[in-house]
Amino acid sequence: MATVPACECRGKARAVLAALGILAVAPPVLAHEVLHEVQRGRAVAVHAWIHDGEDLANAQAEVFSPADGSIPYWSGRTDRSGWLAFVPDVPGRWRVRIVDSTGHGLDTAIEVAAPGTGGVASETAPETAPSGLTAAAVLLRPLVGVVLIAVVFGLLYLRRRRPGP
Amino acid sequence: MHIPDGFLSPTVTVPAWGAAAPLWYWAVRRNFGASATESLPVVGALTAIAFVVQSIMIPVPGGTSAHLTGVAILAFLYNPGVAFVCESLVLLLQALFFGAGGFTVLGVNALAMGLVGPGVAWLVFRALRPLWPRVAAFAGAYAGIQVATLSVALVLGLQNRLASDYMPVPFAVMLPAMMVPSLTVVGIVEGLYTVATLSLLRRARLLDAP
Numbered sequence: 001m002a003t004v005p006a007c008e009c010r011g012k013a014r015a016v017l018a019a020l021g022i023l024a025v026a027p028p029v030l031a032h033e034v035l036h037e038v039q040r041g042r043a044v045a046v047h048a049w050i051h052d053g054e055d056l057a058n059a060q061a062e063v064f065s066p067a068d069g070s071i072p073y074w075s076g077r078t079d080r081s082g083w084l085a086f087v088p089d090v091p092g093r094w095r096v097r098i099v100d101s102t103g104h105g106l107d108t109a110i111e112v113a114a115p116g117t118g119g120v121a122s123e124t125a126p127e128t129a130p131s132g133l134t135a136a137a138v139l140l141r142p143l144v145g146v147v148l149i150a151v152v153f154g155l156l157y158l159r160r161r162r163p164g165p
Numbered sequence: 166m167h168i169p170d171g172f173l174s175p176t177v178t179v180p181a182w183g184a185a186a187p188l189w190y191w192a193v194r195r196n197f198g199a200s201a202t203e204s205l206p207v208v209g210a211l212t213a214i215a216f217v218v219q220s221i222m223i224p225v226p227g228g229t230s231a232h233l234t235g236v237a238i239l240a241f242l243y244n245p246g247v248a249f250v251c252e253s254l255v256l257l258l259q260a261l262f263f264g265a266g267g268f269t270v271l272g273v274n275a276l277a278m279g280l281v282g283p284g285v286a287w288l289v290f291r292a293l294r295p296l297w298p299r300v301a302a303f304a305g306a307y308a309g310i311q312v313a314t315l316s317v318a319l320v321l322g323l324q325n326r327l328a329s330d331y332m333p334v335p336f337a338v339m340l341p342a343m344m345v346p347s348l349t350v351v352g353i354v355e356g357l358y359t360v361a362t363l364s365l366l367r368r369a370r371l372l373d374a375p
Binding site: 099102105106157 | 255321
């Protein structure tokens with residue numbers, strides 16, 4: 001029967017002790033594990049585009065909480081389709097600013113109701129519709145503008161043509 | 166090219182309103198009095214056309230788009246004061262009814278796009294017209310829109326220096342982003358539009374177009 005040398009036994013014992021030591025310090029290391037959860041319908045998504053339909057893509061964007069209007073709650077860039085999204089943590093009037101490098105952009109407010117009053121989608125129902133112009137309005141826009149200008153100049157013309165006292 | 170509401174601080178918008186308001190008063194009194202009655206239909210039509218061309222976005226290289234102003238022609242046919250009032254009316258309607266530009270920034274937009282741009286266009290046109298009438302119209306319109314665009318970029322750059330929370334994009338980034346499309350595409354189209362419109366007015370004998 002073969003015998004195990006004493007030095008080999010001591011080596012195995014050290015290895016076991018080392019493994020136990022690593023396990024002993026492992027819990028603090030595990031505390032840095034990044035966990036995640038997925039919640040549907042919590043975020044507010046904002047889509048920005050120019051009136052001809054071109055998305056305001058990759059534009060600088062900031063979101064300001066109603067709790068602090070000076071420091072952005074969120075900042076970043078719109079995606080390539082002109083969207084940004086943020087998760088509001090308090091109800092109220094949130095401010096969204098989007099600025100592209102050519103000076104185009106928007107500065108608008110979005111009402112967010114308190115949680116538990118129907119979900120973000122219904123809370124922000126007025127904002128889910130395009131806040132700018134619909135496709136039909138884009139086509140009508142020049143026509144409406146022409147009519148308004150015709151009214152202004154027409155009234156001015158009639159006023160000037162009216163015989164004086 | 167319009168600067169939207171919220172991009173400029175009161176430090177910039179209030180002085181701009183202060184400068185624009187008396188100029189509006191002066192320009193209206195001088196150009197839209199009883200003696201101007203007969204020209205009102207043509208001025209109104211050209212203002213309406215300016216509104217339309219400002220609604221049409223021109224795709225430019227780089228994935229963005231821009232628009233003409235179409236008001237240099239009013240400066241050529243009448244004077245820069247008429248262009249200033251008419252462009253201000255266009256900007257006001259765009260701000261009030263269509264969410265383009267804005268009311269607080271109306272003074273800045275009107276001074277840049279309605280006065281400085283058409284003013285420079287008129288100066289170039291007047292300088293070149295005795296030599297080359299058609300080139301004068303093209304060059305004037307081209308120069309006018311460049312100066313207007315540069316003015317808007319300068320104001321936004323100034324705002325970035327004064328308070329970057331209003332305008333986070335620095336001037337060094339904004340200047341090429343605004344001027345390259347303007348120099349390469351928009352200015353040329355604006356010049357061609359102006360020459361073509363003057364030619365049409367001449368042929369239609371609507372007025373003694375230069």
